[in-house]
Amino acid sequence: xxxxxxxxxxxxxxxxxxxxxxxxxxxxxxxxxxxxxxxxxxxxxxxxxxxxxxxxxxxxxxxxxxxxxxxxxxxxx
Numbered sequence: 001x002x003x004x005x006x007x008x009x010x011x012x013x014x015x016x017x018x019x020x021x022x023x024x025x026x027x028x029x030x031x032x033x034x035x036x037x038x039x040x041x042x043x044x045x046x047x048x049x050x051x052x053x054x055x056x057x058x059x060x061x062x063x064x065x066x067x068x069x070x071x072x073x074x075x076x077x
Contacts, residue, residue, distance in 0.1 A: 003020065003021070005017065005018065005020060006018075006035055014030070
C-alpha cells in the first residue's frame with residue numbers, strides 16, 4: 001500500500017497534515033521532496049468588512065439602495 005501525504009518537519013520529527021492509515025510502529029520508507037509553498041488564501045469578504053469597523057445607521061442593510069442612490073440619480077431628470 002502506497003500513500004502520498006503532506007507533512008511538516010518541526011526540526012525533530014515529521015508531523016503529517018492528516019490521519020495516516022498505518023498501525024503504530026509500522027516501518028516505512030520516506031522519500032523527502034519539499035512541497036511548493038501554498039498560495040495564501042484570500043481573506044473572506046466578511047472578515048475584511050468587519051475589520052473596517054464601519055459605522056452607519058442601524059437599518060442600512062435593509063435600506064441600502066436608498067442610502068446609496070437617493071438623490072444621486074440625475075438620469076431621470
